[in-house]
Amino acid sequence: MSERPLTDSIVSALQAVLGTTHNPVPLHEPDLKGNEQAYIKDCIHSTFVSTVGAYVGRFERCLIEYTGIRHAVAVVNGTAALHAALMAIGVGVGDEVLVPALTFVATANAVAYTGAVPHFVDSEERTLGVDPDKLAAYLSSVAQIDKNGCSNRHTGRRIKAVIPMHTFGHPVDIDRLCDVCQQYSISVIEDAAEALGSLYKGRHVGGKGRMSILSFNGNKIITTGGGGAILTNDTQLAEDLRHLTTTAKLPHRWTYHHDQVAFNYRMPNLNAALGCAQIERLPHMVEKKRRLAERYADAFADVHAVQFFVEPEFARSNYWLNAILIDPAHGRQRDAVLSATHESGYLTRPVWTLMHRLPMFRNCPKMDLSVAKRIESRLINLPSSACL
Ligand SMILES: *Cc1c(COP(=O)(O)O)cnc(C)c1O
Numbered sequence: 001m002s003e004r005p006l007t008d009s010i011v012s013a014l015q016a017v018l019g020t021t022h023n024p025v026p027l028h029e030p031d032l033k034g035n036e037q038a039y040i041k042d043c044i045h046s047t048f049v050s051t052v053g054a055y056v057g058r059f060e061r062c063l064i065e066y067t068g069i070r071h072a073v074a075v076v077n078g079t080a081a082l083h084a085a086l087m088a089i090g091v092g093v094g095d096e097v098l099v100p101a102l103t104f105v106a107t108a109n110a111v112a113y114t115g116a117v118p119h120f121v122d123s124e125e126r127t128l129g130v131d132p133d134k135l136a137a138y139l140s141s142v143a144q145i146d147k148n149g150c151s152n153r154h155t156g157r158r159i160k161a162v163i164p165m166h167t168f169g170h171p172v173d174i175d176r177l178c179d180v181c182q183q184y185s186i187s188v189i190e191d192a193a194e195a196l197g198s199l200y201k202g203r204h205v206g207g208k209g210r211m212s213i214l215s216f217n218g219n220k221i222i223t224t225g226g227g228g229a230i231l232t233n234d235t236q237l238a239e240d241l242r243h244l245t246t247t248a249k250l251p252h253r254w255t256y257h258h259d260q261v262a263f264n265y266r267m268p269n270l271n272a273a274l275g276c277a278q279i280e281r282l283p284h285m286v287e288k289k290r291r292l293a294e295r296y297a298d299a300f301a302d303v304h305a306v307q308f309f310v311e312p313e314f315a316r317s318n319y320w321l322n323a324i325l326i327d328p329a330h331g332r333q334r335d336a337v338l339s340a341t342h343e344s345g346y347l348t349r350p351v352w353t354l355m356h357r358l359p360m361f362r363n364c365p366k367m368d369l370s371v372a373k374r375i376e377s378r379l380i381n382l383p384s385s386a387c388l
Helices: 006-018 036-046 054-067 078-088 105-113 132-142 174-183 235-244 269-280 282-300 328-343 370-376
Strands: 071-075 095-100 117-121 143-146 149-152 158-162 187-191 211-215 228-232 306-308 322-326 379-382
Touching: 006 282, 006 306, 006 328, 036 054, 036 269, 054 071, 054 228, 054 269, 071 078, 071 235, 078 105, 078 187, 078 211, 078 228, 078 235, 095 105, 105 117, 117 132, 132 143, 132 174, 174 187, 228 235, 269 282, 282 306, 282 322, 322 328, 328 379
Parallel strands: 095 117, 095 158, 158 187, 187 211
Antiparallel strands: 071 228, 143 149, 149 158, 211 228, 306 322, 322 379
16 A cells, blocks of 8 residues: 655644634734733823833833843844844954854844854754754864954854754753853853743743843734843843943933944833733743644654654743654655645745855855754744644
8 A cells, every 4th residue: 555645644634733724824823812902002092102111111020020030121123132132242343153054044144233253053953953062062173262262263253152042942952052152151142032931941941141032023922013132140231231222321311422332222112012911921822832732743643754843851842833844754845745735724834044055144154064954854834823
């Protein structure tokens, strides 16, 4: 008997979880069924819709309370959060920043904004994020350490930071990564844009590096329309970040005095009002997404040549986006699967094109990226809205 085509068995598994639909099922939709309207109305009524207003501080306090990280600075989006975080530790021209090749383009763009060069590193299949052991082996061959810190012995540039990214909400092995980076005096900035609600060894992600960033774009687990935040346990850095993201204006009742070139990156009050309503329902959202992941895991358990991606053993993930990996022997069918699922109304997606393939990053330094390439050729994201 011939085997059932892979495309058919994947479509059936999706049908088992999502039902048959007349309207296409998007990859991710926001859920705005709480106090969103009430808080937005209140915000408009107050006339404080822009960069001053009570909701911004309130949203920051909610983030602090939820994550257990000491400081939060709300900004206009996750990309701006990354840019500000890099600027706050003095990353600039002549520096390199280690970035996973497997990430959303914003991670590498933010490095380029500072004038520094992204240096692409490989991922591991267990977490889909930076592989700390492979990085350690690589650094032992390319990095040299002197009194000014770590530099790349081939390019001569300083390697100032690494930006591990918690892919689809699954935490990287951050303890191990921080150990490696400490040996080389490399700062860790966690790109937790996708990971609000995820735990690493029982604690919220984002508190291990010097800073971490969140995104509240419309497709993330909670949204402020557009928005982001920088989290840190370092009080001085938090003050610097607040200054840097609000035009570096010195506090005074009327004078406009600014002490450095800085950014207008503060989150508007209107967006923060939306955020305050969204975060009230975050625990509920995480529960719903974890339940959806369980249903997918069940439905794909018996599908030949397909693995449903499960959180690493040290994590309790928010399962922001669910993913399947096609077995390497069938990897060439990825595009056929994407096309068959779309035809059936399930708007699946491949993972991002690896950063080193994009024209603007083609000449950047990189290590062996064989695992990231293997993931790229086989991974498919499934519809993941909390309402499913
Ligand atoms: C969404 C996202 C960002 C950027 O966030 P924006 O708010 O869209 O600027 C950065 N990194 C990753 C990994 C993301 O998924």
